[in-house]
Amino acid sequence: MRTVVVILLISVFLPCSCKEEVIVTPSPHPKDFPEVFDAFWAKMNSNYVFWDSDKTRWDEQYQKYKPLFAELDINQRNDVEKSLSYFTAMTKDLVDGHYLITIGNKYLGNTPVINPTLARKQSLQSYRPPYDHLPTVKTYLDNDYQFAVAGGFNTNDSRFEILCGKIEGDILYLSFSSCYMLRMQSSADKPGVNAVIQYFLSELNSSSLRGVVIDLRNNHGGDISDLNFIVGPFVEPGTVFGYSRYKYDAGRMDLTPWLDAKINPLPGTRHVGAPVVVLADNFTGSAAELMTSAIQSLPGGTFIGEMTYGATGTLTPEVLYNDGSFEMGEFMTVQTSSSQFRTFDNLFVEGIGIKPDIAIEFNLKDLNEGHDEALERAIGTFENRQ
């Protein structure tokens, strides 16, 4: 009997003493590079939402870079520059299209930015810089088009441009350079932009429209509520255009179930039955990309142009989901998405982009000669539906 009791006791207590757990506790205000590295690694571990689909092996990054950061001195300019190259290497394959690291001004006298998605795109032979389509588009518009410029709402979009007009009398065209339409409309100090928005809304309610073109080329995004504002007139309340999910706890894979991504028209919105075409290109990102996906999901919606940028998550304050962007004291800030998105046909397009229904390759020569093939195809789409 004694043998049994002793063995039972051993079996109960021995394994308890052998639980292993490696825990990295981030410091909110790291003071040296070992602390910076630990804080960065741990916050990425808990806040990054794409670990289930990302190729980056985060544990291996810890093993590889921890000793390298341990050798750096945060007060030495050369070492800070070296840290930039380490951060760049650690994050180069991250799929998050919103991902940005910004180093604090105090350390290098400027604010260098690490942008893995843009760096990958720029390394491709097919990369082209952004192109301003509006001068060419204006040649297609009827003479009474309206155009306005105003200061933007953030440093990335410091200039807001809006162009609205008609093509052949019954096709309504709208272009806006960032998704701040609703905010612009609410701002008393943007009268020029407001007038164009009011023109768009009044023409949208015209019963004789053959079609609507929403041009999101070069639009980097902005407020997601613009979906309700711009796409709302074309849908019933609560229309599902995709699916989203977030983190619920600090584990890498602690993701909520997929939730419906919905469009809810603004109060008093009149339903528009006209077909709609969205034009987008490689620089259509974030909220503009979601708008592209939403229009593509409509029964009368068509997407013409290039693959979009591939930044379909949202940026919300860290406090909402305990995920997404974070700061590491004065040293650096990390911008990262707080949600995943899947399109209406269940495709995960982060870092990839949304595929157009009608693909039009960018043609600088044609554009410079005044031929906007994407816009012409959009007009052609409406002619087929006449």
Add this chain to the structure above:
Amino acid sequence: MKIQGSAIIPVLIMALLLQSKAVCQVRIGIVAGPALNFLDSRKFNSPTNVSSSRYGYRAGISVQYDFRNRISILSGLDVIQKNYSLHRPDSIGTQFSFRNTFIQAPLLLQWKVLDAKRLSLYVSGGGFVSYWKSGRVNAQVPNTFDSYVDDKQSVHVNWEQVNTTYEFTTADIRYEYGLVAGLTLGYEMTSRIIISTSLQFYRSLANLRIDQSPARFNNTGALGLGLTYNIKDK
């Protein structure tokens, strides 16, 4: 050094063999009752979540082999829920409730500490292995992809209530092992039928997460009402 929990089982069997002077009594039974699970979550960076215990159930069949007057082996197969919830007590108020169903096989050594007429009291200890068969998650969460604009042009985020099957990820470890201890009070209704009530506590030694996430261990208490049939009389 790592000790595998399943190593406990051969140790127990060896101990029993050393003691084997069989009285050869075999009983089969059924047991069912509520289970209360406490999630032991080692947090390192989840500043706002609080985990709470949740009730579930346990139901199963058991086989008891008495090989000495006071010592027996108890095993069986159970379906047991190890439920828990995570919520944020702050102003955000997000809530998640997880209902996780395990198929579990315990192996216990029982010692009859009380044998008074028709009443018997057993204390038991041993181990268990289990397989995380399925899960459901009931969540209440703000959905930034479902916003609306009010008459004053203010933007609001809708809350989503979702109740759906839990999708396992590569971070989940679905096999669990651990230790179990318990008390069983039996009442002999006839020479072959015993009704019993039992209280068992399962302590998992297996982290349910594979990565450097907050480690998660289930600690589960189960109250059972059982009916045992003696198929091999004394």
